[in-house]
Amino acid sequence: MARAIVLATPQERAIGIAQQVALLVGASLFVALCARVTVPLPFTPVPLTVQNFGVLLVGLLLGSRRGFAALALYLVEGAAGLPVFSPSTLGLHGVAQILGPTGGFLMAYPFVAFLAGLIFECGKKTFARAALAGLLAEILLFAGGLAWLYVFTHSLAKAAYLGLYWFLAAEVMKVMFAAAIAARWYRGRNEAAAEM
Numbered sequence: 001m002a003r004a005i006v007l008a009t010p011q012e013r014a015i016g017i018a019q020q021v022a023l024l025v026g027a028s029l030f031v032a033l034c035a036r037v038t039v040p041l042p043f044t045p046v047p048l049t050v051q052n053f054g055v056l057l058v059g060l061l062l063g064s065r066r067g068f069a070a071l072a073l074y075l076v077e078g079a080a081g082l083p084v085f086s087p088s089t090l091g092l093h094g095v096a097q098i099l100g101p102t103g104g105f106l107m108a109y110p111f112v113a114f115l116a117g118l119i120f121e122c123g124k125k126t127f128a129r130a131a132l133a134g135l136l137a138e139i140l141l142f143a144g145g146l147a148w149l150y151v152f153t154h155s156l157a158k159a160a161y162l163g164l165y166w167f168l169a170a171e172v173m174k175v176m177f178a179a180a181i182a183a184r185w186y187r188g189r190n191e192a193a194a195e196m
Contacts, residue, residue, distance in 0.1 A: 062117060078106070101152055134176075
């Protein structure tokens with residue numbers, strides 16, 4: 001017996017596209033809100049911010065492709081001059097901020113969300129998998145950020161001083177919180193699906 005394939009109507013496809021666009025815009029705005037929670041450090045142009053947590057959570061919850069798209073949109077919003085990035089201690093905005101000392105972190109965000117989403121979506125949605133995905137994504141984030149700082153300082157030690165040492169403990173907490181939320185989110189979805 002042949003199964004009938006039901007194609008979506010044009011209205012249903014339009015609604016589906018609108019929902020995906022709204023999801024991506026909402027995710028980019030969530031990261032922008034996280035960027036507003038910032039503690040500037042007087043000895044480095046890199047602020048301590050919740051922005052990285054937002055990037056990880058978007059990647060874990062939306063998956064690799066949509067996470068990448070949401071953070072690419074985030075960069076476009078910032079390049080256009082919208083106040084979505086953490087406030088720059090140097091007074092930079094828009095493209096200047098992307099090309100400034102924190103630009104390596106910003107430019108890595110789509111790839112960080114992609115990697116976190118890719119690792120998490122390829123297996124059981126457990127806390128351990130989410131934490132591993134977050135950890136590897138953070139390594140990618142700091143590789144990009146420190147490489148960019150190296151361009152400015154011409155010293156790996158100086159780049160690490162400005163963009164790594166002061167942030168390690170906070171980044172571990174961000175990974176753990178993002179992993180716990182993502183694992184709980186998927187566990188709740190599975191429990192709800194099982195009840196139906």
